[in-house]
Amino acid sequence: MKLLFLHKHNSYWDKKINELKKHFSEIEIIFPGKHKKTKEELLEIADGIIGGFITEKELEIAKNLKIIFVPFAGVEQLPMQKLKEKKVIISNAHGNGKYVAERAVALALTLLGKIVPFHNDLKKGIWHGFTVGESIFDSWTSIQGMNIGILGFGSIGQNIAKFLKNFDTHIYILKNKKIDYLPKNVDKVYYDIDKILNDSEMIFLTLPLTEKTYEIIDEKRLMKMKGKYLINVGRGRLIHEEGLYRAIQKNILKGVALDVWFNYPTTNNKNIMPSRFPIWEFNNVVLSPHVGGYSYHATTAGIDYTIENIKNYLKFGVPLSIVDYDKKY
Numbered sequence: 633m634k635l636l637f638l639h640k641h642n643s644y645w646d647k648k649i650n651e652l653k654k655h656f657s658e659i660e661i662i663f664p665g666k667h668k669k670t671k672e673e674l675l676e677i678a679d680g681i682i683g684g685f686i687t688e689k690e691l692e693i694a695k696n697l698k699i700i701f702v703p704f705a706g707v708e709q710l711p712m713q714k715l716k717e718k719k720v721i722i723s724n725a726h727g728n729g730k731y732v733a734e735r736a737v738a739l740a741l742t743l744l745g746k747i748v749p750f751h752n753d754l755k756k757g758i759w760h761g762f763t764v765g766e767s768i769f770d771s772w773t774s775i776q777g778m779n780i781g782i783l784g785f786g787s788i789g790q791n792i793a794k795f796l797k798n799f800d801t802h803i804y805i806l807k808n809k810k811i812d813y814l815p816k817n818v819d820k821v822y823y824d825i826d827k828i829l830n831d832s833e834m835i836f837l838t839l840p841l842t843e844k845t846y847e848i849i850d851e852k853r854l855m856k857m858k859g860k861y862l863i864n865v866g867r868g869r870l871i872h873e874e875g876l877y878r879a880i881q882k883n884i885l886k887g888v889a890l891d892v893w894f895n896y897p898t899t900n901n902k903n904i905m906p907s908r909f910p911i912w913e914f915n916n917v918v919l920s921p922h923v924g925g926y927s928y929h930a931t932t933a934g935i936d937y938t939i940e941n942i943k944n945y946l947k948f949g950v951p952l953s954i955v956d957y958d959k960k961y
Contacts, residue, residue: 633946634660636674638683639703644932648939656946680945682938684724688714699723699945703938704925705786706867707955708841716957723951724961727937729787731930732891735920736788736836736865737795739889742918743861744773749915775799781806781832783825783848784839784866785815786961792836793817804828829853834861840961841867851875854884861887865924868893868906877909880917889918896922 639645641663649661662678664671675694684702688711691697699721700710707724715722742748750760750772760766776799782789785805793803797817804820806828811821822828825848829835835857839845846869849862854875862885864871873894879885893906911917925934941951955961 633658633679634662634677635680635682635701635942636678637661637663638681638685642931644935648935652939652942656943659942659946682942685709687711691715691718691720699951701725701938701941701945701951702955703934704728705961706840708867708960712957712960721951722955722957723941723945723953724955725934725937725941726787726953727933727935728925728930730791731927731933732788732838732865732924733791733795735891735924736792736838736863739865739891739918739920740775740834740836740861740863743863743887743889743916744775746772746915748918775801775834777801779804779831779833781822781828781835783828783835783837785818786838788838788865789836790815790817792838804832826853826856829857829860832860834863837862837864837866837870839866839870841869842960845870847872849876851878854879855882858884859886861885861889863889865891873907874909877907877911880911880914885916887916887918889920891920891924892922 653659653661662674664674667674672693675690677696678694679696680699680701681694681697682701682703684704684707686700691711691714697718697720700715700723702722702724705724705726707722710722753760761771775796779802780796781804782792783806785807789805793805794817797803802819803817804822805815805818806822806825808823810823814821837849839848849871851872851874854872857879868890876888880888888911894908895904895906897904906919906921912919924930941953945951
């Protein structure tokens with residue numbers, strides 16, 4: 633089997649690929665940069681791809697393609713309809729879920745603790761708290777005992793619930809279909825998004841981006857979220873961009889922390905603001921440059937999961953994880 637490697641390469645990939653080859657001598661991993669043939673020529677002979685990006689034009693060239701191993705969870709960037717027509721299996725990786733969850737919780741605690749504004753002020757000699765007679769109502773807020781709503785209860789959402797249960801929080805989750813059990817670390821299951829938003833003090837978004845979830849937190853919903861905290865580690869476009877800015881500007885949302893965005897750097901423009909609206913001007917906002925799944929631990933976990941997907945496919949003809957073309961997860 634020929635696997636074309638179209639992902640960012642590092643030494644850990646080398647280590648895991650060498651281990652894989654020891655057990656599966658029939659597999660050939662092809663790196664375009666190290667091969668005499670062009671990428672197009674290699675696509676023609678590839679049985680599978682390791683990577684999360686391919687165009688419709690490249691799919692037309694890849695006539696032997698049977699499977700794509702995506703080393704991360706998100707697949708909305710792939711031409712799903714074309715892959716469905718060609719019956720190419722998409723296998724994504726969920727190994728970094730607990731690390732993204734850790735980042736989400738860190739963002740939440742940073743936001744509630746006013747870590748960033750207090751840090752920035754103290755660097756200037758500006759104090760907060762009892763030493764300057766500041767009211768306790770102007771100080772930081774505890775997450776303990778809070779009602780937490782989690783939209784998206786896959787690996788990330790489950791780990792957020794697990795981590796936050798230690799703070800005696802009440803965990804609410806949203807489900808599309810009825811279930812006859814209460815998941816671990818969950819206090820209540822909701823089937824109506826507006827009800828869970830209403831009952832939660834803090835909302836975590838960990839959903840994939842699909843037609844159904846695009847701007848699921850629309851402007852109308854944002855304007856009803858008075859006094860609530862919003863944490864997004866799913867995808868930027870889960871939230872209506874201008875509506876988010878207006879909800880912060882009008883003091884509707886109590887605080888926002890984001891690791892996913894509306895604008896991203898490109899090869900030609902690496903310095904770009906993450907939104908069309910200056911939400912960074914507010915003290916109750918914490919910004920993070922989409923690194924929840926990008927650390928040593930998170931990246932290697934994603935690689936490990938991908939390798940296990942490949943092993944399972946080689947052994948049994950199916951990977952551990954298969955993406956639904958229509959649901960996009």
